[in-house]
Amino acid sequence: xxxxxxxxxxxxxxxxxxxxxxxxxxxxxxxxxxxxxxxxxxxxxxxxxxxxxxxxxxxxxxxxxxxxxxxxxxxxxxxxxxxxxxxxxxxxxxxxxxxxxxxxxxxxxxxx
Numbered sequence: 862x863x864x865x866x867x868x869x870x871x872x873x874x875x876x877x878x879x880x881x882x883x884x885x886x887x888x889x890x891x892x893x894x895x896x897x898x899x900x901x902x903x904x905x906x907x908x909x910x911x912x913x914x915x916x917x918x919x920x921x922x923x924x925x926x927x928x929x930x931x932x933x934x935x936x937x938x939x940x941x942x943x944x945x946x947x948x949x950x951x952x953x954x955x956x957x958x959x960x961x962x963x964x965x966x967x968x969x970x971x972x973x
Contacts (some may be wrong), residue, residue, distance in 0.1 A: 863904060863968070866943045867961045872917040876953040878912060880919060883949045884908055894940040901934040902926055919954060 872880055889896055898906060905924040910917055935955040938944045 863924050863926055863966070865922065865924045865963055865966045867920060867922045867963070868930055868958045869911075869918045869920045869961070870950075870954040871956045872910070872919055873913075873953055873955045876948050877917045877955070880949070880953045881910070882954075883946075887942075887946075890942060893940060897940050897943055899936070901931040902915045903931050 898904075903923055903925045905922065907922040909920040909922075911920060912918075923931065935943060938947065
């Protein structure tokens with residue numbers, strides 16, 4: 862059974878567009894992103910931005926067989942794009958990641 866998580870971190874004031882541009886670049890570099898996901902054992906990683914009043918948050922949804930192993934593999938920065946991604950997050954996010962409580966996750970096995 863897969864594990865999922867949804868976490869959020871506050872985007873530093875004035876850096877939302879820079880973060881959007883980075884994710885546009887990630888789309889352009891999709892083969893590298895797929896290599897990283899393969900290395901980490903991640904099935905799905907989806908990013909969202911929520912802007913409310915004067916505050917913006919980056920939300921990241923991940924699905925993997927083992928999220929702890931995925932985090933450990935990502936921390937090893939095996940690929941150049943991993944280093945660049947971590948650097949971008951350090952530069953654009955502020956505060957700690959907050960993890961939302963998972964209370965349900967369902968998949969359709971016939972579509973996998």
